[in-house]
Amino acid sequence: MFLDLTEEQKLIQQTAREFAEAELAPVAADLDRGGDRRIFLANLKKLAELGFMGLNVREEYGGSEAGVIAFSVALTEIGKACASTAVTLSVSNMVCEVIQAVGNEAQRRDYIPKICSGTYLAGAFALTETGAGSDPAGMTTSAVLDGDQWLLNGSKIFITSAPYAGVFIVWAVTDKSALKGKGISCFLVESDAPGLTIGKQEEKMGQHASATNELLFQDCRIPKSALLGKLNDGFRIAVGELAGGRIGIGSLALGIGQAALEAATRYALERKQFDRPIADFQAIQWKLADCATDLEAARLLLMNAAFKKEQERSFSKEASMAKLFASEAANRTCYEALQIFGGYGYTVDFPIERYSRDVRITTIYEGTSEIQRLIIARELLRNLA
Numbered sequence: 001m002f003l004d005l006t007e008e009q010k011l012i013q014q015t016a017r018e019f020a021e022a023e024l025a026p027v028a029a030d031l032d033r034g035g036d037r038r039i040f041l042a043n044l045k046k047l048a049e050l051g052f053m054g055l056n057v058r059e060e061y062g063g064s065e066a067g068v069i070a071f072s073v074a075l076t077e078i079g080k081a082c083a084s085t086a087v088t089l090s091v092s093n094m095v096c097e098v099i100q101a102v103g104n105e106a107q108r109r110d111y112i113p114k115i116c117s118g119t120y121l122a123g124a125f126a127l128t129e130t131g132a133g134s135d136p137a138g139m140t141t142s143a144v145l146d147g148d149q150w151l152l153n154g155s156k157i158f159i160t161s162a163p164y165a166g167v168f169i170v171w172a173v174t175d176k177s178a179l180k181g182k183g184i185s186c187f188l189v190e191s192d193a194p195g196l197t198i199g200k201q202e203e204k205m206g207q208h209a210s211a212t213n214e215l216l217f218q219d220c221r222i223p224k225s226a227l228l229g230k231l232n233d234g235f236r237i238a239v240g241e242l243a244g245g246r247i248g249i250g251s252l253a254l255g256i257g258q259a260a261l262e263a264a265t266r267y268a269l270e271r272k273q274f275d276r277p278i279a280d281f282q283a284i285q286w287k288l289a290d291c292a293t294d295l296e297a298a299r300l301l302l303m304n305a306a307f308k309k310e311q312e313r314s315f316s317k318e319a320s321m322a323k324l325f326a327s328e329a330a331n332r333t334c335y336e337a338l339q340i341f342g343g344y345g346y347t348v349d350f351p352i353e354r355y356s357r358d359v360r361i362t363t364i365y366e367g368t369s370e371i372q373r374l375i376i377a378r379e380l381l382r383n384l385a
């Protein structure tokens, strides 16, 4: 069992780190406070040019074919500098992977290269609705075949990258009479499809540079060929293919946690109280040790899930464990790191308050912690039943 990265994985990690330190970290705080989004978008384009949009996508479709472990370590480096960029990258990679996994050859050749090259700044996936979050099978957005076109009606919420995505993977009900979850299909919807409107942008607690919007479909017409995967197989695609996205979210959460721990460690060495650095106090050392141990465990769980996916073995339970643990460990780390900063941690003069806001959503999106536990428990119970 080798736990070391390969030379290629190390190179990707290093490239991601250098880009993150040079281009992302210096602008992250400004973007968080509403700075010019064009800088954020320009960085997405540069990341595409560096090959980060299709890390686990085959070269014939414009991807880097670097694998899942490389994807995970790159996401951690990007997440350390700018969580908004990391989530955009994670979703775009996932969109490419879903198209590669279930799309036909024409769809693969049409869409994946555009995302990988930066022609499209991002890809987006649109599953969640007002009444269907943790229970996406309860969705009501519908798609009806009308001649040689699908007619989409309904709405989605909380869609990452909606205003600048070139293509959306949209889930909609295609058979209302089917049992719950059995009549849902998946579609590729281009951003300029007639009848598609990008709705309200959410004002969020964190990850401000990444846009999160409503999508409205009013008699939105897309070609018959826009069906992605088999008819009425959409829910299975969502459940199966989106597990890989959890490795992305866990990896970016780990990055935020690492950034918080490094900042807190430096601060503990500099800050003096009672005539000595606070790092001398055992209470502070224990916090640092607990956080470092938590993050190391998260990293190993992520590597395990990424390794299994890369080996094309079953990885859904492992991805849920990794996402659950990494997101919660990163939240614990940000909490303790802010405590180490004392009152200064609560001000915008230090990045800890931004990390603490940015990390909070990682236990919620792409399946809440409760839903990850449900997935893990279901698999345990099924195996023993």
Ligand SMILES: Cc1cc2nc3c(=O)[nH]c(=O)nc-3n(C[C@H](O)[C@H](O)[C@H](O)COP(=O)(O)OP(=O)(O)OC[C@H]3O[C@@H](n4cnc5c(N)ncnc54)[C@H](O)[C@@H]3O)c2cc1C
Pocket: 091, 124, 125, 126, 127, 128, 132, 133, 134, 135, 157, 158, 159, 160, 161, 204, 207, 212, 361, 364, 365, 366, 367, 368, 369, 370, 371, 374
């Ligand atoms: C910033 C942001 C970006 C997002 N990006 C996207 C995106 O790009 N595409 C997309 O489709 N969606 C996206 N989402 C949606 C996100 O995935 C959902 O918010 C999430 O899945 C939870 O759904 P919900 O908000 O409706 O919460 P709910 O499902 O209403 O859950 C509320 C609470 O009840 C708990 N709960 C629900 N069911 C159970 C159960 N069976 N057992 C125990 N507890 C349960 C939940 O864990 C949670 O604590 C995004 C959300 C945000 C905030």
